[in-house]
Amino acid sequence: MSHRKLIIIGSGPAGYTAALYASRADLKPLVIEGHEPGGQLTTTTEVDNFPGFPEGIMGPELMANMKKQTLRFGTEYLTSLVTDLDTSKRPFTLKTENGQEFTADTIILATGASAKYLGLPNEKALIGRGVSACATCDGFFYRDRVVYVVGGGDTAMEEANFLTKFASKVYIVHRRDTLRASKPMQQKAFDNPKIEFVWDSEVCEIIANDAGVNAIKIRNLKTGEETVRETDGLFMGIGHKPNTDFLKGKVELDEHGFIVTGKHPDTSVPGIFACGDVQDSYYRQAISAAGSGCMAAIRAERFLEDN
Known part of the structure; x- marks a missing residue:
């Protein structure tokens, strides 16, 4: 010893x-x-x-x-x-x-x-190429871009609000129709004109080309409908x-x-x-x-x- x-x-x-x-x-x-x-x-x-x-x-x-x-x-x-x-x-x-x-x-x-991730097949390979778990670290690179944030707690609201300093539009994807975030954090997100919510939904696939992430597939958990949405970045806000x-x-x-x-x-x-x-x-x-x-x-x- x-x-x-x-x-x-x-x-x-x-x-x-x-x-x-x-x-x-x-x-x-x-x-x-x-x-x-x-x-x-x-x-x-x-x-x-x-x-x-x-x-x-x-x-x-x-x-x-x-x-x-x-x-x-x-x-x-x-x-x-x-x-x-x-x-x-x-x-x-x-x-x-x-x-x-x-x-x-x-x-x-x-x-x-x-950082917690979704567990999707190509997720880890795309970290730094459109997938991130730190808006403070990477938000600057998404100036005038469209980005998505996954989550419904304080972390997701903080990430989304910070990203609006740079991105032209920020979508928050949440599995339910109500948020877990604290009331002040919720209100801040609701009041931000750059933020839009995608309720009752989950990201089920990340689509990428040689340059990195260019779209995600979102599944509505109530209807089962899947839609492909173009995006430049996917941020994890799940803690x-x-x-x-x-x-x-x-x-x-x-x-x-x-x-x-x-x-x-x-x-x-x-x-x-x-x-x-x-x-x-x-x-x-x-x-x-x-x-x-x-x-x-x-x-x-x-x-x-x-x-």
Whole structure:
């Protein structure tokens, strides 16, 4: 069994930034990066809203650069999943899927959250080519275009309203004839002249050409009628699922499964910190995740100094 001062579980902007600060503080962190090193940004194309890149940068390239920077300062990586974590006493003990066991004086949780998708056959292949789960990230690319948003909760209303800053028309496809969103969010969408609702319906097929999405097929759930509608983009507004299944009963989670943190990135267990989308259901941006990774690493360093 190997012992570390600090183990970071998860990669992406939060995990990589935590690793950068921790390695520069000589904590010699081990990052257990999971099956998708780099997180959600590795599935995006151009990133235009991360400071320091005036011409933009491809998501995979940004993540590769972040990782390369941490390696320069001695961060160690393990491509595996954590399957069990004992938070009852320090040093903490964790096990990975390949049977390795580690102990750690401190842990940073940066496992992120996964956008929910519809499960259609070509959906994942079209991410960044007309399919998106982040209007804030990709809305700019749909100026004067027609786009569709799937969902009926606050997430869908937020996505749709944001997209009207750019798109000429935004359609919201919802499976029922009433919304689940909060009343203020509903009213905001109803009052927006660019938004139109497609009730009692679901997207049953995404149609694409070499350039990407160019239409979707919508099925009316009451009549069974299917119609093909031309569109330039399809946005998922059905929420995010935090990657915290292995943390149930280990640290405090909210009703949606996100890690509960206070003013600082401290979890309910002293010595365990959380950063990025796994504890942030509101901003969900690469830059906010990176900032919280910095804070988590500094908190871990100071915790070790005090203990």
